[in-house]
Amino acid sequence: MSTAVLAAPFQAVFDANSQEFSLVGVIRPRSVDEIAHSITEFRRAIDEARGVLYINVKRLAQMNNTAFHAFSRVVLDACRTRSDIRFVVVTSSVVGWTERMFRHLGKIEPQITVEVYDSKFYPGQSFVEDTSFIPILRAQTKMTWRHERTILPRHGMRPGIAMADICCGIGDFAVLAQKEFQPARIVALDHSKPSLAYAREVAAEFGVTGIEYTYGDASEMLLEDNQFDFVTCRHSLQIFNQPELLLKELYRIVKPGGRVYITNEKNSHCLGEPRAQSIQWTYNELARLLSHFEMDVELGPKGRRYLADAGFDDILVESFMITNLDGDPQDFADVIAGWEKMFAAMAARHGEAPEFIDRFRQGFRDHIFAALHPKGYAGWPIWAASGRKPL
CATH class of the missing domain: 3.40.50.150 (Vaccinia Virus protein VP39)
Incomplete structure:
Protein backbone atom coordinates (compact mmCIF):
# COMPACT_ATOMS: atom_id res chain seq x y z
CA MET A 1 0.00 0.00 0.00
CA SER A 2 1.29 3.51 -0.85
CA THR A 3 0.52 6.80 0.82
CA ALA A 4 1.02 10.04 -1.14
CA VAL A 5 1.42 13.41 0.51
CA LEU A 6 1.05 16.38 -1.83
CA ALA A 7 2.66 19.66 -0.88
CA ALA A 8 2.89 21.45 -4.21
CA PRO A 9 5.14 21.64 -6.05
CA PHE A 10 6.63 18.44 -4.64
CA GLN A 11 5.46 14.97 -3.74
CA ALA A 12 6.51 12.70 -0.89
CA VAL A 13 5.46 9.07 -1.29
CA PHE A 14 5.97 6.09 1.00
CA ASP A 15 5.56 2.62 -0.49
CA ALA A 16 5.33 0.20 2.42
CA ASN A 17 5.61 -2.84 0.15
CA SER A 18 9.05 -1.91 -1.18
CA GLN A 19 10.06 0.10 1.91
CA GLU A 20 10.80 3.10 -0.27
CA PHE A 21 10.26 6.76 0.58
CA SER A 22 10.37 8.93 -2.56
CA LEU A 23 10.85 12.68 -2.90
CA VAL A 24 9.80 14.10 -6.28
CA GLY A 25 9.82 17.61 -7.74
CA VAL A 26 10.94 20.87 -6.12
CA ILE A 27 11.21 21.19 -2.32
CA ARG A 28 12.00 24.75 -1.33
CA PRO A 29 10.16 25.58 1.92
CA ARG A 30 10.75 28.89 3.67
CA SER A 31 10.41 27.11 7.00
CA VAL A 32 10.21 23.52 8.21
CA ASP A 33 6.56 24.07 9.11
CA GLU A 34 5.68 24.06 5.41
CA ILE A 35 6.86 20.45 5.05
CA ALA A 36 5.81 19.26 8.51
CA HIS A 37 3.30 16.76 7.11
CA SER A 38 5.96 15.17 4.90
CA ILE A 39 8.44 15.01 7.77
CA THR A 40 5.77 13.23 9.84
CA GLU A 41 5.23 10.73 7.02
CA PHE A 42 8.98 10.21 6.78
CA ARG A 43 9.15 9.37 10.47
CA ARG A 44 6.23 6.96 10.02
CA ALA A 45 8.06 5.28 7.15
CA ILE A 46 11.12 4.79 9.35
CA ASP A 47 8.99 3.37 12.15
CA GLU A 48 7.41 0.83 9.79
CA ALA A 49 10.62 -0.13 7.98
CA ARG A 50 12.53 -3.28 8.85
CA GLY A 51 16.08 -3.87 7.67
CA VAL A 52 16.49 -1.27 4.90
CA LEU A 53 14.59 1.90 4.05
CA TYR A 54 15.26 3.23 0.56
CA ILE A 55 15.15 7.00 0.16
CA ASN A 56 14.52 7.63 -3.54
CA VAL A 57 15.62 11.07 -4.79
CA LYS A 58 15.99 10.14 -8.48
CA ARG A 59 13.37 12.68 -9.51
CA LEU A 60 14.10 15.36 -6.95
CA ALA A 61 14.71 18.38 -9.17
CA GLN A 62 15.53 20.89 -6.40
CA MET A 63 15.90 20.92 -2.63
CA ASN A 64 16.98 23.87 -0.49
CA ASN A 65 19.02 23.67 2.71
CA THR A 66 15.96 24.05 4.94
CA ALA A 67 14.42 20.87 3.52
CA PHE A 68 17.70 18.98 3.35
CA HIS A 69 18.57 19.63 6.98
CA ALA A 70 15.04 18.73 8.11
CA PHE A 71 15.03 15.34 6.37
CA SER A 72 18.68 14.67 7.27
CA ARG A 73 18.02 15.32 10.94
CA VAL A 74 15.28 12.68 10.94
CA VAL A 75 17.64 10.13 9.36
CA LEU A 76 20.52 10.89 11.69
CA ASP A 77 18.28 10.71 14.77
CA ALA A 78 16.96 7.33 13.62
CA CYS A 79 20.50 6.01 13.16
CA ARG A 80 21.28 6.90 16.76
CA THR A 81 18.17 5.27 18.20
CA ARG A 82 17.85 2.21 15.93
CA SER A 83 20.84 0.01 15.23
CA ASP A 84 18.63 -2.45 13.31
CA ILE A 85 17.94 -0.22 10.29
CA ARG A 86 20.00 0.88 7.27
CA PHE A 87 19.23 3.75 4.91
CA VAL A 88 20.04 3.61 1.21
CA VAL A 89 19.74 6.94 -0.59
CA VAL A 90 19.10 6.20 -4.29
CA THR A 91 20.25 9.02 -6.57
CA SER A 92 20.73 9.47 -10.32
CA SER A 93 23.56 10.99 -12.35
CA VAL A 94 20.89 13.13 -14.02
CA VAL A 95 20.49 15.03 -10.74
CA GLY A 96 24.11 14.76 -9.68
CA TRP A 97 23.79 17.36 -6.92
CA THR A 98 21.73 14.87 -4.89
CA GLU A 99 24.68 12.48 -4.71
CA ARG A 100 26.98 15.29 -3.57
CA MET A 101 24.44 16.59 -1.07
CA PHE A 102 23.60 13.26 0.53
CA ARG A 103 27.04 11.62 0.23
CA HIS A 104 28.46 13.25 3.33
CA LEU A 105 25.69 11.70 5.48
CA GLY A 106 27.34 8.33 4.89
CA LYS A 107 30.57 9.75 6.29
CA ILE A 108 28.73 10.75 9.45
CA GLU A 109 26.77 7.52 9.89
CA PRO A 110 27.85 4.10 8.55
CA GLN A 111 24.18 3.03 8.48
CA ILE A 112 23.64 5.41 5.52
CA THR A 113 24.85 4.61 1.99
CA VAL A 114 24.31 6.38 -1.33
CA GLU A 115 23.78 4.48 -4.59
CA VAL A 116 23.84 6.07 -8.04
CA TYR A 117 20.92 4.24 -9.60
CA ASP A 118 21.76 4.56 -13.30
CA SER A 119 25.45 3.68 -12.97
CA LYS A 120 24.43 -0.01 -12.93
CA PHE A 121 21.08 0.16 -14.68
CA TYR A 122 22.36 0.05 -18.28
CA PRO A 123 24.89 -2.79 -18.45
CA GLY A 124 25.78 -2.25 -22.13
Missing part, protein backbone atom coordinates in the same frame (compact mmCIF):
# COMPACT_ATOMS: atom_id res chain seq x y z
CA GLN A 125 25.71 1.53 -22.11
CA SER A 126 29.46 2.09 -22.57
CA PHE A 127 29.30 0.23 -25.89
CA VAL A 128 26.19 2.03 -27.11
CA GLU A 129 27.65 5.44 -26.21
CA ASP A 130 30.97 4.89 -28.02
CA THR A 131 31.30 8.05 -30.16
CA SER A 132 33.06 6.10 -32.92
CA PHE A 133 29.68 4.44 -33.54
CA ILE A 134 27.98 7.77 -34.38
CA PRO A 135 28.40 7.55 -38.20
CA ILE A 136 26.80 4.11 -38.08
CA LEU A 137 23.84 5.44 -36.08
CA ARG A 138 23.35 8.17 -38.68
CA ALA A 139 23.39 5.61 -41.48
CA GLN A 140 20.88 3.44 -39.60
CA THR A 141 18.47 6.37 -39.21
CA LYS A 142 18.86 7.24 -42.89
CA MET A 143 17.83 3.71 -43.84
CA THR A 144 14.95 3.38 -41.37
CA TRP A 145 13.57 6.86 -42.14
CA ARG A 146 12.64 5.79 -45.69
CA HIS A 147 10.09 3.48 -44.07
CA GLU A 148 9.17 5.39 -40.93
CA ARG A 149 8.21 8.62 -42.66
CA THR A 150 5.21 6.77 -44.13
CA ILE A 151 4.56 4.69 -40.99
CA LEU A 152 4.57 7.48 -38.41
CA PRO A 153 1.29 9.20 -39.45
CA ARG A 154 -0.56 5.92 -38.97
CA HIS A 155 0.69 5.86 -35.38
CA GLY A 156 -0.31 9.42 -34.48
CA MET A 157 2.35 11.75 -35.87
CA ARG A 158 0.89 14.97 -37.31
CA PRO A 159 1.72 18.68 -37.56
CA GLY A 160 1.25 20.99 -34.60
CA ILE A 161 1.51 18.43 -31.80
CA ALA A 162 3.70 18.35 -28.70
CA MET A 163 6.18 15.51 -29.20
CA ALA A 164 8.90 13.87 -27.10
CA ASP A 165 11.68 11.70 -28.51
CA ILE A 166 12.92 9.66 -25.54
CA CYS A 167 16.34 8.01 -25.83
CA CYS A 168 16.94 10.34 -28.76
CA GLY A 169 20.57 9.32 -29.15
CA ILE A 170 22.39 11.53 -31.63
CA GLY A 171 19.20 13.46 -32.39
CA ASP A 172 18.90 12.87 -36.12
CA PHE A 173 15.42 11.33 -35.87
CA ALA A 174 14.12 14.40 -34.02
CA VAL A 175 15.60 16.62 -36.74
CA LEU A 176 13.93 14.59 -39.51
CA ALA A 177 10.59 14.59 -37.65
CA GLN A 178 10.79 18.36 -37.19
CA LYS A 179 11.47 19.00 -40.87
CA GLU A 180 8.93 16.49 -42.18
CA PHE A 181 5.99 16.88 -39.80
CA GLN A 182 6.51 20.27 -38.10
CA PRO A 183 5.28 19.50 -34.58
CA ALA A 184 4.73 22.57 -32.42
CA ARG A 185 7.20 21.31 -29.82
CA ILE A 186 9.85 18.59 -29.60
CA VAL A 187 11.64 17.55 -26.43
CA ALA A 188 14.52 15.16 -27.18
CA LEU A 189 15.92 13.37 -24.13
CA ASP A 190 18.89 11.06 -23.71
CA HIS A 191 21.18 9.77 -20.97
CA SER A 192 24.38 10.20 -23.03
CA LYS A 193 26.03 13.61 -22.81
CA PRO A 194 28.29 12.94 -25.86
CA SER A 195 25.24 11.95 -27.92
CA LEU A 196 23.36 15.08 -26.89
CA ALA A 197 26.35 17.27 -27.76
CA TYR A 198 26.42 15.68 -31.18
CA ALA A 199 22.64 16.06 -31.50
CA ARG A 200 22.92 19.80 -31.01
CA GLU A 201 25.59 19.91 -33.72
CA VAL A 202 23.31 18.01 -36.10
CA ALA A 203 20.45 20.44 -35.47
CA ALA A 204 22.74 23.39 -36.12
CA GLU A 205 24.07 21.72 -39.29
CA PHE A 206 20.54 21.37 -40.68
CA GLY A 207 19.46 24.81 -39.48
CA VAL A 208 16.78 23.30 -37.26
CA THR A 209 15.66 25.24 -34.19
CA GLY A 210 13.05 24.54 -31.55
CA ILE A 211 14.21 21.09 -30.45
CA GLU A 212 14.67 21.03 -26.66
CA TYR A 213 17.59 18.68 -26.07
CA THR A 214 17.48 17.41 -22.49
CA TYR A 215 19.79 15.25 -20.41
CA GLY A 216 17.76 12.67 -18.53
CA ASP A 217 17.23 9.11 -17.41
CA ALA A 218 14.40 7.60 -19.43
CA SER A 219 13.32 5.43 -16.52
CA GLU A 220 13.04 8.40 -14.12
CA MET A 221 12.37 11.52 -16.19
CA LEU A 222 12.15 15.03 -14.76
CA LEU A 223 9.24 15.71 -17.13
CA GLU A 224 5.73 16.48 -15.98
CA ASP A 225 2.77 14.14 -16.35
CA ASN A 226 0.40 14.23 -19.33
CA GLN A 227 2.19 16.82 -21.46
CA PHE A 228 2.87 15.22 -24.88
CA ASP A 229 0.54 14.18 -27.69
CA PHE A 230 3.07 11.79 -29.21
CA VAL A 231 6.07 10.09 -27.60
CA THR A 232 8.66 8.07 -29.51
CA CYS A 233 11.24 5.64 -28.13
CA ARG A 234 13.13 3.96 -30.93
CA HIS A 235 15.53 0.98 -30.68
CA SER A 236 15.80 1.57 -26.95
CA LEU A 237 13.56 -0.75 -24.94
CA GLN A 238 15.70 -3.61 -26.26
CA ILE A 239 18.91 -2.31 -24.68
CA PHE A 240 17.53 -1.68 -21.17
CA ASN A 241 17.32 -4.46 -18.65
CA GLN A 242 13.88 -3.36 -17.39
CA PRO A 243 11.91 -2.08 -20.40
CA GLU A 244 8.69 -2.06 -18.37
CA LEU A 245 10.11 0.82 -16.29
CA LEU A 246 10.70 2.89 -19.41
CA LEU A 247 7.18 2.19 -20.66
CA LYS A 248 5.79 3.25 -17.29
CA GLU A 249 7.50 6.62 -17.74
CA LEU A 250 6.40 6.96 -21.36
CA TYR A 251 2.84 6.27 -20.22
CA ARG A 252 3.16 8.91 -17.51
CA ILE A 253 4.31 11.78 -19.75
CA VAL A 254 1.92 11.19 -22.68
CA LYS A 255 -1.50 12.86 -22.55
CA PRO A 256 -4.66 10.77 -22.24
CA GLY A 257 -5.60 10.02 -25.84
CA GLY A 258 -2.00 10.48 -26.95
CA ARG A 259 0.17 7.71 -28.36
CA VAL A 260 3.53 6.15 -27.60
CA TYR A 261 5.49 4.78 -30.57
CA ILE A 262 8.32 2.25 -30.15
CA THR A 263 10.59 0.41 -32.56
CA ASN A 264 12.64 -2.67 -31.73
CA GLU A 265 14.42 -5.48 -33.51
CA LYS A 266 14.54 -9.24 -33.66
CA ASN A 267 18.18 -9.71 -34.53
CA SER A 268 17.97 -13.47 -35.01
CA HIS A 269 15.79 -12.71 -38.05
CA CYS A 270 18.54 -10.75 -39.81
CA LEU A 271 19.23 -12.60 -43.02
CA GLY A 272 21.34 -12.70 -46.11
CA GLU A 273 21.94 -14.68 -49.26
CA PRO A 274 24.42 -16.04 -50.28
CA ARG A 275 26.18 -17.47 -47.20
CA ALA A 276 22.88 -17.67 -45.32
CA GLN A 277 23.97 -20.28 -42.76
CA SER A 278 26.97 -18.33 -41.55
CA ILE A 279 24.88 -15.17 -41.28
CA GLN A 280 22.08 -16.91 -39.40
CA TRP A 281 24.52 -18.49 -36.93
CA THR A 282 26.10 -15.14 -36.06
CA TYR A 283 22.82 -13.34 -35.44
CA ASN A 284 21.50 -16.20 -33.31
CA GLU A 285 24.68 -16.00 -31.26
CA LEU A 286 24.37 -12.21 -31.10
CA ALA A 287 20.99 -12.49 -29.41
CA ARG A 288 22.47 -14.95 -26.91
CA LEU A 289 25.53 -12.75 -26.27
CA LEU A 290 23.56 -9.58 -25.67
CA SER A 291 21.30 -11.35 -23.18
CA HIS A 292 24.39 -11.54 -20.95
CA PHE A 293 24.48 -7.74 -21.04
CA GLU A 294 20.75 -7.74 -20.16
CA MET A 295 19.72 -6.58 -23.63
CA ASP A 296 16.83 -8.24 -25.46
CA VAL A 297 17.41 -7.71 -29.17
CA GLU A 298 14.58 -10.16 -29.83
CA LEU A 299 12.07 -7.70 -28.34
CA GLY A 300 10.48 -6.51 -31.60
CA PRO A 301 7.48 -8.87 -31.81
CA LYS A 302 6.96 -8.57 -28.04
CA GLY A 303 6.05 -4.88 -28.38
CA ARG A 304 2.32 -5.53 -28.38
CA ARG A 305 2.51 -7.39 -25.07
CA TYR A 306 4.72 -4.78 -23.44
CA LEU A 307 2.39 -1.95 -24.49
CA ALA A 308 -0.68 -3.83 -23.28
CA ASP A 309 0.94 -4.65 -19.94
CA ALA A 310 1.83 -0.96 -19.52
CA GLY A 311 -1.86 -0.01 -19.82
CA PHE A 312 -2.08 1.19 -23.42
CA ASP A 313 -5.04 0.37 -25.66
CA ASP A 314 -5.74 0.67 -29.41
CA ILE A 315 -2.37 -0.98 -30.07
CA LEU A 316 -1.05 -0.96 -33.64
CA VAL A 317 1.86 -3.19 -34.71
CA GLU A 318 3.62 -3.44 -38.05
CA SER A 319 7.04 -4.53 -39.27
CA PHE A 320 9.36 -3.55 -42.08
CA MET A 321 12.60 -4.90 -43.51
CA ILE A 322 15.67 -2.74 -44.10
CA THR A 323 17.51 -4.22 -47.09
CA ASN A 324 20.49 -3.63 -49.33
CA LEU A 325 17.97 -2.55 -51.96
CA ASP A 326 17.02 0.52 -49.88
CA GLY A 327 19.25 3.13 -51.47
CA ASP A 328 23.01 2.55 -51.57
CA PRO A 329 23.99 -1.02 -50.57
CA GLN A 330 27.25 0.41 -49.22
CA ASP A 331 25.29 2.20 -46.49
CA PHE A 332 23.98 -1.13 -45.27
CA ALA A 333 27.43 -2.70 -45.55
CA ASP A 334 28.90 0.13 -43.45
CA VAL A 335 26.26 -0.40 -40.77
CA ILE A 336 27.02 -4.12 -40.59
CA ALA A 337 30.75 -3.34 -40.33
CA GLY A 338 29.95 -1.10 -37.36
CA TRP A 339 27.95 -3.90 -35.77
CA GLU A 340 30.87 -6.28 -36.22
CA LYS A 341 33.25 -3.92 -34.43
CA MET A 342 30.95 -3.20 -31.49
CA PHE A 343 29.60 -6.71 -30.96
CA ALA A 344 33.01 -8.39 -31.33
CA ALA A 345 34.25 -6.08 -28.56
CA MET A 346 31.31 -7.15 -26.41
CA ALA A 347 32.08 -10.82 -27.12
CA ALA A 348 35.67 -10.25 -26.00
CA ARG A 349 34.46 -8.43 -22.88
CA HIS A 350 32.23 -11.39 -22.08
CA GLY A 351 35.21 -13.73 -22.34
CA GLU A 352 34.27 -15.67 -25.46
CA ALA A 353 37.00 -17.88 -26.95
CA PRO A 354 39.10 -16.49 -29.85
CA GLU A 355 37.79 -19.17 -32.22
CA PHE A 356 34.21 -18.17 -31.36
CA ILE A 357 34.96 -14.50 -32.02
CA ASP A 358 36.55 -15.37 -35.39
CA ARG A 359 33.46 -17.29 -36.49
CA PHE A 360 31.21 -14.59 -35.02
CA ARG A 361 32.99 -11.89 -37.04
CA GLN A 362 32.80 -14.01 -40.17
CA GLY A 363 29.01 -13.98 -40.07
CA PHE A 364 28.99 -10.18 -40.19
CA ARG A 365 31.48 -10.22 -43.05
CA ASP A 366 29.30 -12.68 -44.91
CA HIS A 367 26.34 -10.37 -44.34
CA ILE A 368 28.37 -7.55 -45.89
CA PHE A 369 29.21 -9.87 -48.81
CA ALA A 370 25.51 -10.54 -49.32
CA ALA A 371 24.68 -6.83 -49.13
CA LEU A 372 27.24 -5.92 -51.81
CA HIS A 373 26.83 -8.98 -54.06
CA PRO A 374 25.22 -7.98 -57.38
CA LYS A 375 22.72 -10.82 -56.98
CA GLY A 376 22.66 -10.84 -53.17
CA TYR A 377 20.05 -9.88 -50.61
CA ALA A 378 20.57 -8.70 -47.03
CA GLY A 379 17.83 -7.84 -44.55
CA TRP A 380 17.39 -6.34 -41.08
CA PRO A 381 13.82 -6.58 -39.66
CA ILE A 382 12.27 -3.94 -37.40
CA TRP A 383 8.94 -3.90 -35.56
CA ALA A 384 7.08 -0.62 -35.05
CA ALA A 385 4.31 -0.53 -32.46
CA SER A 386 2.24 2.14 -30.77
CA GLY A 387 -0.44 2.33 -28.13
CA ARG A 388 -2.90 4.93 -26.94
CA LYS A 389 -3.11 6.12 -23.36
CA PRO A 390 -6.78 5.68 -22.43
CA LEU A 391 -8.87 8.80 -21.98
